[in-house]
Amino acid sequence: MAAAPPGGAVPADLATAAFSRQQNLVDFDDELVRRQRCFVVGSGGVGSCIGMTLARMGVAHVTFVDMDTVATSNLNRQLLFTPDQVGMNKVDACKQSLERSHAFRTSAAALHCNAVTRWADIVAEAQEQHMTAIFNGCDHGGFFDIALQALARALDSPCLYTAASTYAYTYQVDSYGTAAGEPCLLCTNPPAHSISIDDFAAASGAGRASEDAAGAITAEEALAVLKRVYQSEHELLPGMVRRSIAAASDGAATLPRTRGAVLRFRSALTGEILAELTPARVLAHTSLAFIPADPKPDTSSVGSWAVVCCMGSMFAVNCWVQRLAGQDVPPMTIANINAQRGSVWREQMGWDSFKFHPEPSDGCTLCGFKAPGMPAEEVAAMAGAGGAAAGG
Structure with missing residues (x-):
């Protein structure tokens, strides 16, 4: 999109004089700013x-x-x-x-x-x-x-x-x-996906979910929930959902209907999203x-x-x-x-x-230092405790 010129013709002497005080500042590079x-x-x-x-x-x-x-x-x-x-x-x-x-x-x-x-x-x-x-x-x-x-x-x-x-x-x-x-x-300040097991329970009409709910969450159900949450039909979502379910359930095509499993799914989905937001891919x-x-x-x-x-x-x-x-x-x-x-x-x-002044660590997909998503041991610890803090 072409930029419009400033409104009206600003006299050259005014454009210069307007910044004279700024140019007098010690250690202020007016030419760099302009x-x-x-x-x-x-x-x-x-x-x-x-x-x-x-x-x-x-x-x-x-x-x-x-x-x-x-x-x-x-x-x-x-x-x-x-x-x-x-x-x-x-x-x-x-x-x-x-x-x-x-x-x-x-x-x-x-x-x-x-x-x-x-x-x-x-x-x-x-x-x-x-x-x-x-x-x-x-x-x-x-x-x-x-x-x-x-x-x-x-x-x-x-x-x-x-x-x-x-x-x-x-x-x-x-x-x-x-x-x-x-x-x-x-x-x-890594982002966290806020989807929870209660989103799936609400979609099925069950209200709030219990930790021991029967059945499993299919890829179709998970995708429907994400489409509702995102209000989007983006073409990348189906593949992200399938891969995240597989990562969260040892390669299975469905996800156990538990808070711990949804927490693992959410962590995997976060990684899927961040993989698309790298400098190498974000322009496309x-x-x-x-x-x-x-x-x-x-x-x-x-x-x-x-x-x-x-x-x-x-x-x-x-x-x-x-x-x-x-x-x-x-x-x-x-x-x-x-x-x-x-x-x-x-x-x-x-x-x-x-x-x-946080210190970076190895593996970040954005700057090359810190790995995205929640660490596996933290996921396991929270899942073992019922995942109430992150799953609810």
Whole structure:
């Protein structure tokens, strides 16, 4: 997709003068920043603020991706949106606002789509625009996060991956490079499939399952459950199901109807999915509808506000700039800006931050270090204990 030029003609002297203070910063490489081409996947409370910050820093290009439209409830914290844009596609509103008020030397593009089902469009945009940074503000789940980092590692040009998420008073930022030997998201926070034996019990009308339920789960039944959970008919699912059942039941074509067996099936299925999300294979998929979404509780009653969205987004951009400059950045940071709860407003603005430097280990399908999926001995131990923690 061709990028649109910035809205209106920005005088050359303004485009230069606007960044004079930034250029005066010690150890800040303005020329390096202005060459960056950034992919912002998810254009809500996190993504819109990230895009605005990137434009105010003067990166070369920003592409926004989202499938949603602007709602009135977005206006308190999604900084690029204005009341007259309610009902617009979020990506079009982001592009419009960026070009109108924030882009002095930055071009912008909008891609209104479901990034999971239209993965081919995501890959094409990343390749055509020669993206050097991917910012993930999408809440689809852990497997999609892995796919985006695999995409960052698969591109011809070095591409940094940064993700940010918020919940009430808390934000989390993940920051990863692509150099050999660096840990990846799969090393530090591997995704887990949430399917359980109760999903199979519900499908058969049995309600919650007992550990000693009679019969076995066939490949057809397992596939039907996955199609319902995924809401997808993806062509890879039947083969994944058959191989996962065989791996979980010593080569048999059916799966014992027990929590331990379903736990083994789930672990094998996780490995099947991750095998498709490697840098070598992720570019070839036209759709990622074979990956599950994380369970999403209704967060509308939890609340969200501008401070946590702005702080999380800007901290994500800061981590990216530091990593771009070759500085040491923790792969994961979790911050709580309401660490000291109280009835007085000033007491509520507490602060707590946790930084994690996990060490990679051998065998990772994404970066070459850590083996995906649950270790066999852990599966056996949990299955022996009834698997209640993971199976229920």
